[in-house]
Amino acid sequence: xxxxxxxxxxxxxxxxxxxxxxxxxxxxxxxxxxxxxxxxxxxxxxxxxxxxxxxxxxxxxxxxxxxxxxxxxxxxxxxxxxxxxxxxxxxxxxxxxxxxxxxxxxxxxxxxxxxxxxxxxxxxxxxxxxxxxxxxxxxxxxxxxxxxxxxxxxxxxxxxxxxxxxxxxxxxxxxxxxxxxxxxxxxxxxxxxxxxxxxxxxxxxxxxxxxxxxxxxxxxxxxxxxxxxxxxxxxxxxxxxxxxxxxxxxxxxxxxxxxxxxxxxxxxxxxxxxxxxxxxxxxxxxxxxxxxxxxxxxxxxxxxxxxxxxxxxxxxxxxxxxxxxxxxxxxxxxxxxxxxxxxxxxxxxxxxxxxxxxxxxxxxxxxxxxx
Numbered sequence: 425x426x427x428x429x430x431x432x433x434x435x436x437x438x439x440x441x442x443x444x445x446x447x448x449x450x451x452x453x454x455x456x457x458x459x460x461x462x463x464x465x466x467x468x469x470x471x472x473x474x475x476x477x478x479x480x481x482x483x484x485x486x487x488x489x490x491x492x493x494x495x496x497x498x499x500x501x502x503x504x505x506x507x508x509x510x511x512x513x514x515x516x517x518x519x520x521x522x523x524x525x526x527x528x529x530x531x532x533x534x535x536x537x538x539x540x541x542x543x544x545x546x547x548x549x550x551x552x553x554x555x556x557x558x559x560x561x562x563x564x565x566x567x568x569x570x571x572x573x574x575x576x577x578x579x580x581x582x583x584x585x586x587x588x589x590x591x592x593x594x595x596x597x598x599x600x601x602x603x604x605x606x607x608x609x610x611x612x613x614x615x616x617x618x619x620x621x622x623x624x625x626x627x628x629x630x631x632x633x634x635x636x637x638x639x640x641x642x643x644x645x646x647x648x649x650x651x652x653x654x655x656x657x658x659x660x661x662x663x664x665x666x667x668x669x670x671x672x673x674x675x676x677x678x679x680x681x682x683x684x685x686x687x688x689x690x691x692x693x694x695x696x697x698x699x700x701x702x703x704x705x706x707x708x709x710x711x712x713x714x715x716x717x718x719x720x721x722x723x724x725x726x727x728x729x730x731x732x733x734x735x736x737x738x739x740x741x742x743x744x745x746x747x748x749x750x751x752x753x754x755x756x757x758x759x760x761x762x763x764x765x766x767x768x769x770x771x772x773x774x775x776x777x778x779x780x781x782x783x784x785x786x787x788x789x790x791x792x793x794x795x
Contacts, residue, residue: 436653449619453611453661457668460607461600471555472500474509474518481529483570490566491522496558510543519545520555532570593678593761600673605756606729608665613749614720616658616692620699621712623650624791628707647788651696658692659685679759683766687759687773691752694780698748701787723749751776 473491477484492499500518503509512518521543525531532538540563544556594601662685669675677684698719706712726740727733727750733741744750751772758764766773 432649432652434649449615449657450661450664453615454664454668456611457604457607457665458672461603461673469496470498471496471520471558472518473497473520473522473559474500474503474512476503476506476509476521476523478526479524479528483529483532484524487524487563487566488522491559491562494558494562496555506541506543513543513545520559522559601675601761602757603730604669604673604675605760606753608662608669609749609753609756610724610729611665612658612662612688612692613695613723615661616654616695617699617702617720618713618716619657620650620654620696621702621706621716622709623654624700624703625706625709625712647700647784647791650700651693651784654696654699655689655692658696659688662688675760677760678763679765680763683764683769684756684759686766687752687755687769687776690773690777690780691748691755694748694776694783697780697783697787701783701790704787704790723747726750728753745775746779748776748779 475488477488488499491497497520500512503512503521506521506523509518509521509523513521521541523541523543525538525540528538528540542556542559666677666684699716702712702715702719706715726736726744727747728744729749733744733750736744755764755769755772758769762768
């Protein structure tokens with residue numbers, strides 16, 4: 425224990441000596457946490473739409489008004505024909521084309537049905553899918569209003585199905601509630617894994633690792649002394665992230681804070697183990713940086729930060745199940761939004777701990793110390 429205390433004193437002094445690095449480790453994550461949720465938003469607005477109205481009837485004008493009044497679409501302009509509208513899409517002036525056929529209202533009254541044509545610029549897939557979905561929903565609602573008004577007009581005998589819905593855990597569909605916990609996890613992941621990886625590599629590059637190798641310090645004591653300072657740093661940064669989420673986005677965890685911090689300690693144990701394992705395979709700062717970026721980029725893309733893991737193919741779900749960030753992202757969302765308890769997250773917590781046990785054991789065994 426005395427040896428560990430001396431090692432921890434050395435690590436904390438070495439960490440605090442580099443004031444520029446400490447400022448960067450604290451300020452940079454806070455800036456990212458404040459700015460990224462403002463930019464990373466899947467709610468699409470101001471979708472440019474071009475209208476080809478070949479009918480110019482009251483019904484077609486009411487339909488266009490309903491579309492533009494929704495707040496999701498911005499009318500770029502009217503086109504005389506479909507080719508002119510398509511040219512607007514080619515020039516990136518429009519994302520969607522709505523073509524209303526001639527005699528639209530007349531045929532609708534006479535035959536009780538008619539169709540419009542919708543063309544979508546699908547180069548930007550997410551915007552195309554959401555824009556097409558928004559417009560289809562508006563047209564369905566408009567169609568239902570016509571049906572109700574034209575069938576048995578002036579009476580209330582038309583049967584209707586009224587849907588009453590409630591948004592649980594995120595009543596106002598605030599995307600920040602979904603994305604802020606995930607971004608916080610991503611930042612903690614990057615800092616804990618990379619900095620722990622750089623730490624031992626720095627000892628190698630400076631030559632001090634040779635002095636430690638010939639000392640009577642045991643391998644597991646040395647690894648523990650390297651792990652604890654960054655564990656404390658990760659807890660501190662996570663606390664700052666929670667405060668930033670509360671100050672800038674009004675996010676207050678619904679669940680107990682001790683559940684979050686217990687999960688955080690287990691998660692940091694795992695990610696610091698990954699960083700230490702990377703450092704045992706790296707002989708230079710550049711090698712450690714490349715390996716860290718490799719894993720962190722995969723984690724950020726596939727762990728459910730911006731997209732749902734459930735929508736991935738089966739092989740990807742299996743792969744993601746061994747990614748610690750995917751489990752911790754679910755834990756933070758469950759605790760912060762649903763108020764989940766330790767029993768609710770026990771499966772994810774056990775998975776993180778098991779992965780961490782493997783990584784840390786591997787790091788200790790792979791660190792070759794010569795007596």
